Amino acid sequence: MLKKILYSIWLVLFCIAVFFSLKSTNFNAFIDMVENRTFDLRQNIMINANTKQPDKDIVIVSIDEATYEYILDHYGEWPLPRDVYVKLIDYLETQNPKIIAFDLMFVKSMKSPVNADEALVAAMAKYKNVFTAMNLDNQPEDLRTPPQLPESLAVNVTNYSDVNFDDLTFSNCRSILEGILRVTDNIGMINVSRADDGILRKMPLFVKYQDKYYSQLGLKVALAAINHQGDEKINTKNFVIDKDANLILGERKIFTDKDGGVILNWYGPNGAYTQVPMYKLIKVINGEAKDAGFNFENKIVYFGTTASALFDIKTTPTGKTVPGVEVQATYLNNFLDNNFIVKADKAVTAFTGIILALLTGFCIMRISSAFTATFASVSLYLIYILISYYMMKYFNIWLEVIYPLMLALLAFISAFIVKYLIKSRDFEQQYKLATTDGLTELYNHRYFQEQMLMMVENAKRYDREFSLIILDIDFFKKFNDTFGHQAGDAVLRQVAHTLKKNVRATDIVCRYGGEEMSIILPNTPKEEAAGTAQKICDRVASNKYKLGSDKEGQVTISLGVSTYPHDGSTPSEIIEAADKRLYTAKNSGRNRVVE
Numbered sequence: 001m002l003k004k005i006l007y008s009i010w011l012v013l014f015c016i017a018v019f020f021s022l023k024s025t026n027f028n029a030f031i032d033m034v035e036n037r038t039f040d041l042r043q044n045i046m047i048n049a050n051t052k053q054p055d056k057d058i059v060i061v062s063i064d065e066a067t068y069e070y071i072l073d074h075y076g077e078w079p080l081p082r083d084v085y086v087k088l089i090d091y092l093e094t095q096n097p098k099i100i101a102f103d104l105m106f107v108k109s110m111k112s113p114v115n116a117d118e119a120l121v122a123a124m125a126k127y128k129n130v131f132t133a134m135n136l137d138n139q140p141e142d143l144r145t146p147p148q149l150p151e152s153l154a155v156n157v158t159n160y161s162d163v164n165f166d167d168l169t170f171s172n173c174r175s176i177l178e179g180i181l182r183v184t185d186n187i188g189m190i191n192v193s194r195a196d197d198g199i200l201r202k203m204p205l206f207v208k209y210q211d212k213y214y215s216q217l218g219l220k221v222a223l224a225a226i227n228h229q230g231d232e233k234i235n236t237k238n239f240v241i242d243k244d245a246n247l248i249l250g251e252r253k254i255f256t257d258k259d260g261g262v263i264l265n266w267y268g269p270n271g272a273y274t275q276v277p278m279y280k281l282i283k284v285i286n287g288e289a290k291d292a293g294f295n296f297e298n299k300i301v302y303f304g305t306t307a308s309a310l311f312d313i314k315t316t317p318t319g320k321t322v323p324g325v326e327v328q329a330t331y332l333n334n335f336l337d338n339n340f341i342v343k344a345d346k347a348v349t350a351f352t353g354i355i356l357a358l359l360t361g362f363c364i365m366r367i368s369s370a371f372t373a374t375f376a377s378v379s380l381y382l383i384y385i386l387i388s389y390y391m392m393k394y395f396n397i398w399l400e401v402i403y404p405l406m407l408a409l410l411a412f413i414s415a416f417i418v419k420y421l422i423k424s425r426d427f428e429q430q431y432k433l434a435t436t437d438g439l440t441e442l443y444n445h446r447y448f449q450e451q452m453l454m455m456v457e458n459a460k461r462y463d464r465e466f467s468l469i470i471l472d473i474d475f476f477k478k479f480n481d482t483f484g485h486q487a488g489d490a491v492l493r494q495v496a497h498t499l500k501k502n503v504r505a506t507d508i509v510c511r512y513g514g515e516e517m518s519i520i521l522p523n524t525p526k527e528e529a530a531g532t533a534q535k536i537c538d539r540v541a542s543n544k545y546k547l548g549s550d551k552e553g554q555v556t557i558s559l560g561v562s563t564y565p566h567d568g569s570t571p572s573e574i575i576e577a578a579d580k581r582l583y584t585a586k587n588s589g590r591n592r593v594v595e
Contacts, residue, residue: 029196031402031403031406032196033195033196033197034402035400035401035402035403036195036197036199036201038388038401038402039201039317039341039392039398040199040201040317042388042389042392042393043265043266043317043318043392044317044318045389046266046392046393047266047267047268047269047318051393052265052266052267052268052339053267054267054268054272054273054329054330054333055300055332055333055336055337056274057098057298057299057300058273058274058299058300058302058329058332058333059273059274059275059276059294059296059299059300059301059302060273060274060275060276060301060302060303060304060306060325060326060329061088061275061276061277061278061281061301061302061303061304062275062276062277062278062304062305062306062323062325063278063303063304063305063306063307063310064275064277064278064306064307065306065307065308065309066277066279067277067278067279067282067307068307068309068310070279070282071279071282074282074286077111078310079109079111079112081112081113081116082106082112082113082116082117082119082120083113083115083116083119083120084282084285085102085106085120085123086116086119086120086122086123087285088278088281088282088285088303089123089127089130090123090285091281091284091285092281092296092301093127095295095296095297096296096297096298097129097296097297097298097299097300097301098129098225098228098298098299098300099129099130099131099221099224099225099228099300099301100127100129100130100131100301100303101130101131101132101133101217101221101300101301101302101303101328102130102131102132102133102303102304103133103190103217103302103303103304103305103312103324103325103328104132104133104303104304104305105132105133105134105135105174105176105190106120106132106176106177106180107174107175107176107177108175108177108178117177117179118179120177120179120180121177121179121180121182121183124180124183124184124186125183125184128184128186129186129224129228130184130186131186131187131188131217131220131221131224132176132180132184132186132187132188133176133187133188133189133190133217134173134174134175134176134187134188134189134190135173135174135189135190135191136170136172136173136189136191136207136209136214137170137172137173137174138170138171138172139171139172139174140172141171141172144172144174146171146172146173146210147173147175148210149173149175149181149209149210149212149214150181150182150185152185153181153185153187153214154212154213154214155206155213155214155215155236155237155238155239156213156237156238156239157206157213157239157240157241158238158239158240158241159241160240160241160242160243161241161242161243161244161245161256162245162258163241163245163256163257163258163259163260164258164259164260165206165207165208165213165259165260166259167193167259167260168191168193168204168206168207168208168259168260168261169207169208169209170191170207170208170209171209173209186220186224187217187220188214188215188216188217188218188219188220188221189204189207189214189215189216189217190216190217190324190328191204191207191216192204192314192324192327193259193261198315199315199316199317200264200314200315200316200322200327201263201264201316201317202257202259202261202262202263202264203216203218203261203262203264203327203331204216204260204261204262205219205247205254205256205260205261205262206219206239206260213239215236216331217328218328218331218332218335219335220236221300221332222331222332222335222336223236223249223335224236225300225332225335225336226249226250226335226336232250232251233250234249234250241256245257245258247262249335252335252338253338254335254338254340255340255341255342255343257343262331262334262340263340263341263342263343263398264316264327264330264331264334264340264341265330265334265339265340265341265396266316266317266318266330267330267333268318269318269319270318270319270321270322270323270326271326272326273326273329274294275306276292276293276294278303280292280293280294300332302325302328302329302332303325304323304324304325304326304328305323305324305325306323306325306326308321312324312325314327339396340396341392341396341397341398342396342397342398343397343398343400344397344398344399344400348399349399349400349403349404350403352384352399352400352404353403353404353406353407353408354407356380356381356384356404356405356407356408356411357407357408357410357411358411359380359408360377360380360408360411360412360415361411361414361415363376363377363380363415364377364411364412364415364416364419365415365418365419370416374412377408377412380408381405381408384401384404384405384408385401385405387399388400388401434446435447437510437511439489439492439493439511440492440493440496440511440517441493441496442496442499442500442509442510442511442517443508443509443510443511444510444511445510445511445512445513447510448508448510448512448518448520449571451508451510451520452468452520452571452574452575453571455520455522455564455571456564456569456570456571456574459564459565460569464523465523465524465525465526465563465564465565465566466520466521466522466523466524466563466564467520467521467524467525467526467528467529467561467562467563467564468518468519468520468521468529468561468562468563468564468574468575468578469518469519469521469529469532469533469536469559469560469561469578470512470516470517470518470559470560470575470578470579470581470582471516471517471518471519471533471536471537471557471558471559471560471582472515472516472517472557472558472582472586473491473492473495473515473555473556473557474555474556474557474558474586474590474591475555475590476488476491476514476515476555479491479553479555483547483551483553486548487547487548487551487553488515490545490546490547490548491545491547491553491555492515494543494545494546495517495540495545495555495557496509496511496517498536498539498540498543499517499519499536502532502535502536502539503519503521503532503536504521506522506523507519507520507521507522507532508520508522516582518578519532519533519536524563525563526561526562526563526566526595529561529563529595530561530593530595533559533561533593533595534593536557536559537556537557537558537559537591537592537593540555540556540557541554541555541556541557541591556590556591557591558582558585558586558590558591558592558593558594559582559585559592559593559594560577560578560579560580560581560582560583560584560585560593560594560595561578561581561593561594561595562574562575562577562578562581581594581595582594
């Protein structure tokens with residue numbers, strides 16, 4: 001039992017060492033990619049199960065395929081004249097929406113008349129619930145001189161964690177209309193964070209430009225919506241990220257990933273949010289229709305492109321062609337629900353991996369049936385996968401799957417190897433006990449008979465000789481009567497040790513019975529065997545043997561030698577010939593060899 005425990009501890013330590021060695025290599029990037037795909041799978045299963053419903057107060061006014069065609073037919077080209085947006089804002093404001101947000105950038109355009117731009121600036125100044133977007137980039141300075149943004153757009157971020165915004169730091173900016181920058185602070189960035197596989201799973205909270213932080217559009221809209229409700233007032237200029245990487249927003253704690261992003265929790269496939277094609281609103285402001293068929297009262301209205309021809313398409317866990325405005329809506333929805341995904345710490349991943357490895361090792365080591373042990377281990381892994389799914393479904397916690405399962409798989413393989421080694425060692429130990437004499441640690445009589453039979457068969461097959469020596473300790477009964485049986489046992493052990501030291505590694509030394517011992521010498525003619533026997537006889541006679549703590553004594557041996565095939569063709573004949581010569585040696589004075 002102790003041996004199994006020690007092997008199990010070694011197994012766990014080995015698996016942990018392999019685990020961390022893999023994590024220190026580029027293999028980590030591959031595993032992270034696979035782990036991200038498990039996140040996508042869990043999100044899609046939840047979406048198909050309708051476990052989360054999008055906020056009905058978020059409405060997308062979509063520039064879809066039909067709207068794009070309508071604009072081309074009625075205005076001749078994209079983008080729309082800026083005064084059209086002014087009319088759309090005026091129309092929506094009559095219905096008292098909570099917020100109007102444009103996932104569009106109103107940059108300077110040679111096609112837009114100055115008066116149209118000025119009208120848009122005036123509308124942005126008039127309505128305090130209208131938000132618009134801007135984007136940071138890394139374009140070279142010889143293409144575009146980095147503009148100086150208004151101080152009022154920057155926010156203060158106090159970061160007590162190890163969250164790093166280096167990947168969200170930009171050197172340039174495509175500025176929107178200067179008039180808009182001058183009249184409103186309701187301008188948020190719309191930069192996105194894609195993983196190495198190109199899939200958008202996270203969104204930034206803040207981006208950096210010229211050593212200053214700027215809020216994302218979704219964050220600004222979310223804070224405006226929360227503050228509009230009046231239940232709590234959250235500061236929109238000063239932010240704190242605590243030591244546990246949580247952005248503190250009033251009573252909300254928003255988990256921030258190590259690179260400054262938040263992990264989105266998706267509500268559905270494309271089209272999950274209520275969408276109103278923008279051409280219906282344009283028809284209303286142009287007098288072609290009485291209303292758009294939708295009431296925008298107290299709604300958060302997001303304007304954005306969904307037409308594939310307008311190129312604002314993202315790849316997300318829920319689809320390969322998700323419009324950017326739907327990503328923004330999901331981002332906003334996560335804020336309102338406080339529903340972002342929290343990724344479990346690496347320490348949790350390591351701990352769960354170690355627990356899985358321990359349980360796997362326990363199953364393999366304790367269950368005798370390989371099939372049952374495998375079934376139990378696989379069941380354990382499936383249970384963990386289910387736990388990881390339900391943790392995300394009910395608690396928004398992303399438990400990593402791949403590394404713990406890899407650690408468990410290593411434990412599975414290693415445990416079977418260890419189990420095989422233990423069984424092999426146990427078999428060797430049992431075989432040794434079955435074939436070894438406990439007192440002298442020489443091979444026993446049973447093993448001697450088996451080897452004699454094998455020697456005869458091999459000698460016949462390959463036409464070879466082998467020899468046998470049988471020996472007996474002289475006057476051993478008298479020795480026992482004089483010094484006691486414990487002294488006799490000590491002499492037996494020491495004589496056996498002398499025999500083993502004075503033969504070849506291929507020779508087989510056995511205890512034949514009582515004080516008799518035997519030596520099988522493969523591929524050995526009689527003359528050579530007689531020489532070995534004489535050397536052993538002399539060495540035993542010259543040695544002094546310890547009989548106790550303060551006693552020593554000497555013994556002699558008599559030896560008989562026989563050789564196959566000269567003295568017989570069967571094991572019994574060879575043994576009988578050597579035995580007869582042993583007794584001849586004893587009867588002729590002892591302490592000698594007879595061949």
